[in-house]
Amino acid sequence: MEPIRNKTKQLAKEFIDKGDPFGWFERLYDDANGDEKAVPWADMTVNLNLAEWLERERIRGEGNRAIVVGCGLGDDAEALAQLGFEVTAFDISPTAIAWCQTRFPDSTVSYQVADLFETPMTWQGGFDFVLESYTLQAMPKEVRDRAVPKVAALVKTNGSLLIICRGRSANELAETVPFPLTREELNAFQANGLDEVEFEDYFETGTSARRFRVTYRRS
Numbered sequence: 001m002e003p004i005r006n007k008t009k010q011l012a013k014e015f016i017d018k019g020d021p022f023g024w025f026e027r028l029y030d031d032a033n034g035d036e037k038a039v040p041w042a043d044m045t046v047n048l049n050l051a052e053w054l055e056r057e058r059i060r061g062e063g064n065r066a067i068v069v070g071c072g073l074g075d076d077a078e079a080l081a082q083l084g085f086e087v088t089a090f091d092i093s094p095t096a097i098a099w100c101q102t103r104f105p106d107s108t109v110s111y112q113v114a115d116l117f118e119t120p121m122t123w124q125g126g127f128d129f130v131l132e133s134y135t136l137q138a139m140p141k142e143v144r145d146r147a148v149p150k151v152a153a154l155v156k157t158n159g160s161l162l163i164i165c166r167g168r169s170a171n172e173l174a175e176t177v178p179f180p181l182t183r184e185e186l187n188a189f190q191a192n193g194l195d196e197v198e199f200e201d202y203f204e205t206g207t208s209a210r211r212f213r214v215t216y217r218r219s
């Protein structure tokens with residue numbers, strides 16, 4: 001996996017340095033040519049941090065609307081659909097979305113190509129549950145700062161947002177993708193109308209990766 005991760009960091013840097021912080025995603029998926037091993041975040045199963053949380057919180061969809069931001073190859077969206085949510089899952093990469101549709105031909109998930117910065121008006125305040133995992137951390141700080149209000153805006157009144165990301169302390173550097181987030185910058189969700197319900201800071205089981213898993217609610 002290491003060569004793929006290094007190649008990904010290099011590709012991301014190349015695009016970010018030329019002022020195109022999103023172009024590398026489509027390039028990476030397209031270059032992968034259907035081989036998930038070329039996509040470093042593609043576990044081809046639900047994110048363990050999400051699965052644990054869904055089970056612990058006894059989450060049930062009950063027909064509520066959920067949206068997955070930057071859905072990648074779709075496993076987390078499928079997990080939410082299995083729990084009974086009506087799921088929309090979007091990604092900026094057309095190749096990723098086509099890949100989801102090929103992987104899950106009978107899915108109830110509505111997979112859509114969309115840019116977080118230009119989501120349809122009808123999505124604003126439209127979702128009972130919003131999931132963002134590993135997408136903010138793939139954006140450089142200045143882009144992330146602009147992305148936070150866009151994610152927050154999707155949450156309906158009484159709806160929830162779950163963020164899963166790499167975490168770091170404010171005095172640690174974040175120079176390459178993935179850029180771990182700080183607790184301080186996540187506070188921006190509160191400035192965008194959400195209440196923090198729970199902030200978990202832990203090391204993922206079996207890895208040295210520090211994670212933040214944060215739940216917010218719009219009251």
Ligand SMILES: C[S@@+](CC[C@H](N)C(=O)[O-])C[C@H]1O[C@@H](n2cnc3c(N)ncnc32)[C@H](O)[C@@H]1O
Pocket residue numbers: 022025026041042043047069070071072073090091092093096114115116117133134135138
């Ligand atoms: C690091 S990957 C994580 C994918 C998925 N959430 C997962 O955990 O496997 C980040 C994803 O966000 C997507 N993405 C990046 N910028 C985006 C944007 N502005 N709008 C929508 N999707 C975006 C990328 O194409 C990529 O699939």
